[in-house]
Amino acid sequence: MREELGFFNFSINKVLSKEQSFLDQARIRLLYYGLFLVFVTSGTLLASVYFQGQLLLAYTSGFLMFSVAVLFKMLTYRPNWRVVSHVLLIIGTLINVSIVYISLQNVNIVTIQVVIIVIVFGYYMLGQKWGLIYSLLNTVPILLFLVMEYYSNYVICIKPNKIDQATMVISLFANFILLIFIHSHFYNAFIKNFRQLKTSIKEQAALNLKLEKAIDKAEKSTHAKSEFLSTMSHEIRTPLNAVIGMSNLLMMGSPKPEQKENLEILKFSANNLLAIVNDVLDFDKIESGKLVFENVRFNLVELMNNICGGHILKAHEKGLQFELTIDDSLKNKVFFGDPTRITQVVFNLVSNAVKFTSQGSVWVKVTCLEDRHNKVTVKFLIKDTGIGIKEANMSSIFEPFTQESLATTREYEGTGLGLAIVKRLLELQGLCIKVTSTIAEGSEFSFNMELPVSTAVITENITKQVEETQENYLTSLKVLVAEDNMVNVMLMKKLLSKWKIIPTIAENGERAVEFMQYGNFDIILMDLQMPVMNGFDAANEIRKMADPKKANVPIIALTASAMIDIKDKIHEAGMNGYVSKPFRPNELFERIRSLIALT
Structure with missing residues (x-):
């Protein structure tokens, strides 16, 4: 920056500045x-x-x-x-x-x-x-x-x-000097400018090279991060699959009331851990722009009861009142949407409400704002009497890895990803979340979502009929399970036995291919990460078999992986679909039933 010049300044150095070209x-x-x-x-x-x-x-x-x-x-x-x-x-x-x-x-x-x-x-x-x-x-x-x-x-x-001649000589001499000075000065300036430009080009080339190396390093780092997340996902989800799976099996066995309560707590804790894992993995997908929303049928009332079931127990442990209210007009409707993402949004909001409320109440309200026969606008509202949020921190709570303050982080723990994921999931669907809060009085989060509606009606009889169908529908099926984890093998045997199926177990992909060569199966449940031969290669080998019946056998991938492109890889390998571990028994049953119905 050029200093202030005085009237009696005669120095050119004070006139020049670094900002000038x-x-x-x-x-x-x-x-x-x-x-x-x-x-x-x-x-x-x-x-x-x-x-x-x-x-x-x-x-x-x-x-x-x-x-x-x-x-x-x-x-x-x-x-x-x-x-x-x-x-x-x-x-x-x-x-x-x-x-x-x-x-x-x-x-x-x-x-x-x-x-x-x-x-x-x-x-x-x-x-x-x-x-x-x-x-x-x-x-x-x-x-x-x-x-x-x-x-x-x-x-x-x-x-x-x-x-006269003297004046003429003076004029000519001065003009020649001035012309020579102008040309000489600018020639020198242009030469220096070209040299500076040449130096700048070399520096720019060096910077471009460094930038290319940095980009390459960043891409490798991103790839390594994705591989790491995939590996960690598999390692964490695999034991979680056993914990949640066994909890579901025990719940299906008509446990005693006190046992059922213990199982609910166990299941809630496992699902809570799974939600944390999903937060980290899904945030990576959201940031990379590769998150895809599904459009499947679901029962909103059943979904909300499942989401709030574990939180009700947690709230009661803290001495809180927990109230879930759902409009009667929503109870007999079949909705289309992405229940997994709705679960994530509501689960995070309810979890925060219970976490940051030490006394008082938590309310979860699901109301119908507008019913247009084939579309319904639903309002989700989560309110608590917790610690509240300062006005200055309203925007920062939606930033990733951020909580309202360090004291909040130490006292209440958490990843700091919950609200960031909530906001981004809603924004990706063109929705926004509204927040009102008062310090020491509580907070209220709400959002509106438009959901397509089926003309079908849910009744208790239909639900019971589905449950009874599960007992007999799969009895005659020949199922090949390719799984190397012994705990998951035991879980699959117990689960399939509930449906009166005795599966054939292959401890790796190579054994699964051998079983297919010498036997006949109606469907294959294929783990992806196995020794000797992984699930992708095994599926490719099966699809190459000469017998059309064997080559076209339905294959469901059972995966604990969270790789962003997992769906594409499964499709490329010729598999018919996948179920993520940990999975719900009904989810696996529905996937098997839908594929068998097509054969």
């Missing part, structure tokens, strides 16, 4: 030294013509000398090189025309030199447009004068001045 600095230097040279020359000419009695030329030289001094002070006090250049060129043009038409009434080598200086100076200082304008302003009057002189039409009443 190299070319602009060269222009300022040219003005600074050029004005000094013109001042000295005009002073010398003034003395020469004055003592010769050539008053018109003396007045002209004096005016030029005074104007140059003023412009020099403008440049060193309030520097604006463009304005100074324009004023100097206008003065030069006027003086040149006045010398030709009044003082000398003649065109000689000096006037030609001045025209050339004005043309060169105009182009170098102000660019092509103004250079052309000042060139025409100087050349046209000179040419016009030559035409009038040629036809002897130019006559005025003022007697022209005559300049």
